[in-house]
Amino acid sequence: MNKLKRNVELLQGNEACVKGAILSGVRFFAGYPITPSSEIAEGMARLLPQIGGKFVQMEDEIASIAAVIGASIAGFKSLTATSGPGFSLKQENLGFAIISEIPCVIVNAQRGGPSTGLPTKPSQGDMMQARWGTHGDHSIIALAPSTVNEVLTLTIKAVNFSEKYRTPVILLLDEVIAHMREKVEIPAPEEVEVINRKKPTVPPEEYFPFKPDQNGIPPMANFGEGYRYHITGLIHNQKGLPTSNPQEIDSFIRRINNKIQENVKDIIIYEKYFLDDAKIALIACGSVARAAERTVKLAREEGLKVGLLKLLTIWPFPSEEVNRLAQQVDLIIVPEMNLGQMVLEVERASRGNCEVVSYSRVDGELINPIEILGKIQEEIKK
């Protein structure tokens, strides 16, 4: 292991995202400047040309994700980065990437919204937009790191999931995670698990670009490899041609949803802190999870049996795990930097097995450990 070229660096969250993307094989970035994600574009502009990759600054947010889709179908692992206003503009093409099953990663460094909102302040206001921002029935994968090191590891995961499941993946940062600096252990390239899209094994004349394999995911030929390939935003049959056959439509919509829903065990990532004997559980993600972790320590010092479920995968939502937890504890508190978005999923998943309480903050300030502790004490007194 000593021979591996592993570096420890002090990195900003956005810089760690760049490193993770490159380690996972991303060689194309198209983007548009927007606070607080611009450092990802800047880092990509500097590094990609040096390693045979391509950086393109586009004329707007819509163009950025469209170019990423184009580059991905040409065989490059592709990523774009933005924040709330840009994420809103990208929703149309996000849906296109879902229906045409084109792997790509969209980083959303969340800031306060709606609209221009609070460009330099953190928020978790896009949890539901990540899930339902684009129209129509679809599943989505969204990951949310809470440390700079996790930005690196989850960026790699995001790229891998997108390749494995032929789907866009969203990486939800927030302004604090994007801009703060922490120690990051950068793995040696040979240590990194890199997943590449499955290629067709049949000759071009036998290839159906949207015919699923046994896992529900069609092997993907890239443009220029000799396979005839028709891609459209219309609902299509296995050949990729538009269809209005109800059976084909039904099986297509169910397949693109099921390929994610049936693999939740692989996709869902979380961490548990002091949950074994907990009677009160916190469920948090992103920068709020950092505060919640500290709250657990403070509460334990006071003899309160509090634990934390830190979610790294937000979508698909870890319903089973939350349901198990709800059967164990008396109370779940969900602190989040929005008016209560994730708490809705927690309520649904806990199915009345315990009390679920929201703790929300929307003033552009971080939630701190003391106020979560205060909320716990307040709930105990009730």
Next chain:
Amino acid sequence: MANLKELSKKKVLLTGGHRLCAGCGASIVVRQILSSLDDPVVVGNATGCLEVATTIYPYTSWNSSFIHNAFENVAATISGAEAMFRSLKKQGKIDKEIKFVAFGGDGGTYDIGIQSLSGALERGHNFVYVCYDNEAYMNTGIQRSSATPRGAWTTTTPAGKVIPGKTQYRKDLTAIIAAHNIPYVAQASIWRWNDLVEKARKAFYTEGPAFLNVLSPCHRGWRFNMKDTIEIAKLAVQTNFWPLYEVENGVWKLNYKPKERKPIREWMEAQGRYKHLFRPENEHIIKEIQEEIDKKWEKLLVICGEK
């Protein structure tokens, strides 16, 4: 033409105390343009330095109605306001004159906002669109735009071993706007304040859409001493990098012809964003940029009937 003394007596619509950088070109652009007005004005502002720095909570520098919409929407938002005003006027519910102006930087105008700008011009709304062109996304930290000139360093066109700054020439937006065949289009400079104020007046008091493109030197992004803003604006005109002209009802007219055009090197030498071009291996780029400027100037002379 008003003289400086008269202009100084006009109501100040963009007041002091805003937080644009000392030496910023944008506030000079806005103040000179608004000083040409005799009527009340509705100001629309795309996202950018101007919007952010003039409206920092809980203050505003705007002595007028003001609306900021997200980055790409200013021309469309003003379109709606102007259309409703025109309707109310037609219905006899408003009798006074109100002017409409939209301000956008080059990012909000050349790039993300060009669709809504083009639509508003084609529909013929009676408004003035002003681009304060500082040649990059300065508000987010100096990323290239399609107005960034060839060779310039930005954070997304970093000068190094692989590329020598931006590799493409800038988009000729003024000509693109002129191709919309609107009543009035002009390119102007804060250095020639009398020319700019006159153009602004024409723009406001011409029926139909009008467009002004004004170079707005940015010392943070261009890397020059903040006291030299007007000097840099002046050199841009004297080198023919930023020619002053207007297109009035389809007729092109040159407004300034330097006695002897200065070499573009002089303008570039004054700015840190070009310093890598002065290395021997990049010198040819300066030569090519000079040739391009001269070629475009010759074309402009022909269009303007000077040749």
